Amino acid sequence: MARVSPQLTSSLAKDVYALSQSSSIKDALSTLNARYGKILTFADSNLLNARTGGPAGIKISSAFGFVLLGQGDFKGHAFILFRGTQLLADWLTNFNIAPARTDAGYLVHDGFNKAFNSMKPKLS
Amino acid sequence: MKLKIAKKSFRSFSFYLTIFLVSVAVLATSSTFFSSGANAVSIKQCLFSSMTGVVNLDGKPVANIRLVRTINYNKDIVDETVTDENGKFEFPAVFRNNYAGKILPMEFVVNQAIIAHHNGKEYEMWSGVKRKPEENSESRGKALQVTCELGLEDKLHIWVNDSPISSLCTWDVEPDPVLTFGKPEEDGL
Numbered sequence: 001m002a003r004v005s006p007q008l009t010s011s012l013a014k015d016v017y018a019l020s021q022s023s024s025i026k027d028a029l030s031t032l033n034a035r036y037g038k039i040l041t042f043a044d045s046n047l048l049n050a051r052t053g054g055p056a057g058i059k060i061s062s063a064f065g066f067v068l069l070g071q072g073d074f075k076g077h078a079f080i081l082f083r084g085t086q087l088l089a090d091w092l093t094n095f096n097i098a099p100a101r102t103d104a105g106y107l108v109h110d111g112f113n114k115a116f117n118s119m120k121p122k123l124s
Numbered sequence: 125m126k127l128k129i130a131k132k133s134f135r136s137f138s139f140y141l142t143i144f145l146v147s148v149a150v151l152a153t154s155s156t157f158f159s160s161g162a163n164a165v166s167i168k169q170c171l172f173s174s175m176t177g178v179v180n181l182d183g184k185p186v187a188n189i190r191l192v193r194t195i196n197y198n199k200d201i202v203d204e205t206v207t208d209e210n211g212k213f214e215f216p217a218v219f220r221n222n223y224a225g226k227i228l229p230m231e232f233v234v235n236q237a238i239i240a241h242h243n244g245k246e247y248e249m250w251s252g253v254k255r256k257p258e259e260n261s262e263s264r265g266k267a268l269q270v271t272c273e274l275g276l277e278d279k280l281h282i283w284v285n286d287s288p289i290s291s292l293c294t295w296d297v298e299p300d301p302v303l304t305f306g307k308p309e310e311d312g313l
Contacts (some may be wrong), residue, residue: 002308011303017233018253018288027251030281031288033247073307086231087198088224097144 004070004077012068016081020063029094033067039074043067064119080123137281167221169257171234176215177270177293179249180241183262186210186274189242191249196235210255217259232257236289242276247274252289261285261295 016037021030032040048090063083068105070077085094096111172195177187187209195201195218207213216239224230238250249272254261262268262284270293279290282299 001310003311004308005305008305011305017231018286019253021233021235021253022288022290023237023248026234027281030279031283031290033286034281035282035283035303037304039305041141077308082190083268084228084231086233088228091228097131097141108171115199 004074009011009079012081016083017066017080017086019064020083039070040068040079041071041074043069044076060115064115067123166257167223167226169220169222169232170259170261171197171201171218171220171254172215172236172260173260175215175268175269175270175294176212177214177251177272178212179207180271180273180275181212181242182275185271186242187211189213189240189274191215192239192241194235194237194239195234196237231255240272242274247292248279248290249274250289250291250293251279252291253287255287256285262289263295266296268295 019028019032022031029042032042065080065082068079068081070079085091093111093115096109096114098110099107100110100113102108102113153251171192178185179191180186183205188209189207189211190204191206191213192202192204193215197220201218201299203215205213205215232255234254236250236252236254237248240247240249250270252262256266260266260268264284272293274292276292279292280294281288281290282297283289284297284299286300
């Protein structure tokens with residue numbers, strides 16, 4: 001398997017916050033190119049929205065990530081990016097520390113699992 | 125059998141609860157927990173540095189252009205100004221005290237936008253995402269003095285201090301270089 005460098009993945013993990021704020025797909029792509037050259041482009045699917053927050057009523061839905069596709073040397077690679085804690089409401093997700101089961105049966109953080117499940121339909 | 129499972133999940137729940145309570149106690153007793161090193165959380169944060177500039181249309185400064193600035197950081201902060209007879213304008217710096225971030229650290233992500241209104245048309249003169257809380261991070265510490273040209277067909281897209289800015293403006297700043305990464309490597313797996 002061809003592996004991309006950890007420098008690229010950590011850089012994307014940092015830039016997902018800024019890139020998920022773009023006002024249009026055109027701006028987002030130009031901004032992406034200004035940062036990474038032509039090695040990446042956005043997948044057809046739009047931004048991934050996730051519901052974060054606590055119990056119903058104080059949940060908010062916001063851009064939580066997106067999918068990038070590699071081009072040129074990076075063709076064949078897909079990058080699924082998720083942002084982390086950016087809004088105060090995200091802390092309600094973080095504090096939801098009960099364990100939950102994934103579909104595959106593994107024990108995971110319930111807060112992230114709920115946020116992930118809310119955007120899963122867009123990923124598949 | 126059922127009872128056993130319930131007991132087990134209760135035990136793991138109390139395990140997580142203990143971790144949670146311990147971390148809250150740590151955070152509450154040590155206010156300096158997040159205020160040193162690379163992850164320092166500053167309380168006073170600059171959301172938009174003070175900006176002075178000139179607005180041109182087809183190379184000529186234009187008076188009476190209404191500029192509306194919107195800053196978004198969990199909520200919208202909106203103010204506006206008008207260019208003078210020489211096309212000049214000024215926006216003061218906007219700060220915020222982030223006390224919550226001291227205990228609950230968060231990424232600094234602030235949306236910046238300036239829309240120019242002229243002759244019934246709207247121009248997206250500035251749209252950026254500020255990722256550094258320091259004042260003048262948009263211009264690497266220098267005063268932010270911009271020259272904007274509403275007649276530009278395409279916005280200029282640059283990154284400064286890990287913050288992307290798409291604008292119709294130029295100012296004295298060296299943008300972040302385009303990042304380059306090695307080709308993906310076969311690891312034989």
